[in-house]
Amino acid sequence: MSNPVLYDNPGPRTRRRVMIGSVVAGVLLLGVLALVLVRLGEEGQFSGERWGPLVNLYYPKFAALWTGLGVALWNNIVAAVLAMTLSLTIGTALALTRITSARWYRWAVVSVIELFRGLPVVIAIFFAYRVLPEVGIELPKLWYLVIGLTAYNCVIIAEIVRSGVASLPRGQAEAGAAIGLTRGQSLRLVQLPQAFRVMLPALISQLVVIFKDTSLGFIILYPESVRFVRLAIEELDNPLQLFFALAVIFIVINYLLSRLAVYVERRLSRAGTVGPRPGAGTLDTGQPLAGTSTTGG
Amino acid sequence: MLGLIDYFEPVTDNIGLFADAFLVTLEICLYGATGSLLLGTLIAACRVSPLPPLQRVGSAWVTVFRNCPLTIVLFFCAFGLPEIGINAPFFWFGIIGLVLYTSAFACEAVRSGINSVSAGQAEAARAVGLTFIQSLGTVVLPQAMRTVVPPLGSVIIAMIKNSAIVGAVGVGGDLFSTYGTLVSARGLPIIPVLLGVAAGYLLITIPGGILLGVLERRVAVAR
Numbered sequence: 001m002s003n004p005v006l007y008d009n010p011g012p013r014t015r016r017r018v019m020i021g022s023v024v025a026g027v028l029l030l031g032v033l034a035l036v037l038v039r040l041g042e043e044g045q046f047s048g049e050r051w052g053p054l055v056n057l058y059y060p061k062f063a064a065l066w067t068g069l070g071v072a073l074w075n076n077i078v079a080a081v082l083a084m085t086l087s088l089t090i091g092t093a094l095a096l097t098r099i100t101s102a103r104w105y106r107w108a109v110v111s112v113i114e115l116f117r118g119l120p121v122v123i124a125i126f127f128a129y130r131v132l133p134e135v136g137i138e139l140p141k142l143w144y145l146v147i148g149l150t151a152y153n154c155v156i157i158a159e160i161v162r163s164g165v166a167s168l169p170r171g172q173a174e175a176g177a178a179i180g181l182t183r184g185q186s187l188r189l190v191q192l193p194q195a196f197r198v199m200l201p202a203l204i205s206q207l208v209v210i211f212k213d214t215s216l217g218f219i220i221l222y223p224e225s226v227r228f229v230r231l232a233i234e235e236l237d238n239p240l241q242l243f244f245a246l247a248v249i250f251i252v253i254n255y256l257l258s259r260l261a262v263y264v265e266r267r268l269s270r271a272g273t274v275g276p277r278p279g280a281g282t283l284d285t286g287q288p289l290a291g292t293s294t295t296g297g
Numbered sequence: 298m299l300g301l302i303d304y305f306e307p308v309t310d311n312i313g314l315f316a317d318a319f320l321v322t323l324e325i326c327l328y329g330a331t332g333s334l335l336l337g338t339l340i341a342a343c344r345v346s347p348l349p350p351l352q353r354v355g356s357a358w359v360t361v362f363r364n365c366p367l368t369i370v371l372f373f374c375a376f377g378l379p380e381i382g383i384n385a386p387f388f389w390f391g392i393i394g395l396v397l398y399t400s401a402f403a404c405e406a407v408r409s410g411i412n413s414v415s416a417g418q419a420e421a422a423r424a425v426g427l428t429f430i431q432s433l434g435t436v437v438l439p440q441a442m443r444t445v446v447p448p449l450g451s452v453i454i455a456m457i458k459n460s461a462i463v464g465a466v467g468v469g470g471d472l473f474s475t476y477g478t479l480v481s482a483r484g485l486p487i488i489p490v491l492l493g494v495a496a497g498y499l500l501i502t503i504p505g506g507i508l509l510g511v512l513e514r515r516v517a518v519a520r
């Protein structure tokens with residue numbers, strides 16, 4: 001974690017100062033935390049009444065709450081998996097169209113990609129939810145969510161695929177051409193399989209983004225976890241506790257997924273595949289934390 | 298052609314409302330961007346600092362806010378902040394939530410920029426006797442800022458798009474809420490209004506993306 005390049009290896013005096021600084025910083029942070037907890041305590045946020053349904057096995061609503069939450073979370077997962085699969089398919093198709101098509105047509109593909117990239121995902125979901133029924137396409141709510149998420153994410157995945165293919169050495173495409181493969185064959189047989197290996201971490205990160213965004217399903221009343229929690233609050237009157245529990249669940253799932261992305265990335269770079277490598281001789285402040293996409297969108 | 302103009306009458310008739318909503322969204326984005334850049338840089342500084350407690354807090358911060366959906370962060374702010382005695386209009390809770398969420402991504406962008414500064418620079422700073430804060434503030438960060446511009450710009454553009462979620466969760470008056478005002482309350486046709494709302498966001502994000510591309514080329518330096 002530490003990055004001794006930014007400061008000297010501490011001598012005895014600095015070590016003492018770092019120690020004092022750490023203690024002061026630690027005490028301050030704990031103080032703030034304690035203050036917040038005391039305030040929450042004064043407001044009765046730690047009462048058994050509020051936490052009971054979540055932690056007390058014998059509380060009347062315990063089983064109903066967790067079963068409901070489980071079903072709702074499963075709905076998040078279903079939407080995420082469907083949206084990911086569709087986005088991956090359409091995104092790859094878009095990227096291939098962009099790579100292989102004639103110039104005038106490529107311009108059209110790029111415009112569509114740029115247009116969709118600029119739209120908020122909420123708008124895409126809402127659009128699917130309100131506009132599709134208007135034009136006579138009636139679907140279950142799950143599909144409105146999936147279509148909205150796919151519209152937003154397929155263009156991002158198209159960009160990931162394009163840059164993945166572009167990151168391969170030119171020799172790969174040339175070798176494909178040299179043995180007489182057509183452009184499409186060379187992409188399908190030579191370039192894409194390698195590109196997907198390079199892209200895998202980015203794709204896993206995108207899956208995390210999609211999973212987080214399924215929580216927007218509550219806007220179109222899709223029975224996912226945020227909507228479930230909002231309904232449960234009306235009955236149990238413990239918003240902080242329920243949202244805390246839901247946040248922890250999301251963070252744990254996404255954290256594990258991101259760890260997987262980091263692990264895959266390390267394995268791939270050890271296997272000596274093509275792809276960007278960290279530059280030598282630069283400041284290294286440690287491994288990136290397991291997280292999700294780098295932009296938050 | 299005339300038909301098309303008629304079709305968008307719900308938008309053109311209410312162009313004042315759209316303009317106001319556009320300004321509110323712009324305001325959210327301005328506060329949000331300023332807040333998350335400042336907080337993100339601060340947390341990045343914590344993460345590379347020599348003090349272990351600060352490092353831990355920095356990484357915990359990033360892990361929590363990067364992996365939690367913005368929706369939940371926003372609800373948590375709305376329900377939680379009043380409980381610890383912070384009372385403000387919902388507008389500010391929305392901005393606080395947006396800043397908390399975005400700061401984690403801004404932090405990682407800044408930190409990756411710090412990573413890209415060549416080690417010799419930091420060593421030179423230490424060799425002339427600068428302290429950690431001096432070398433970070435006067436040598437490393439100014440250089441890091443250049444490499445940071447592209448990723449940080451993408452973070453801000455993503456934040457602009459996320460501001461629609463703030464509207465969807467219930468901050469009134471922004472672009473996303475225009476839909477509710479015009480369609481749910483006044484019964485205007487859905488599609489033109491939604492297209493108008495979408496155009497409002499594109500009006501910010503597409504020029505933003507172009508501006509970012511220009512900036513990127515200008516600050517790009519060979520290392």
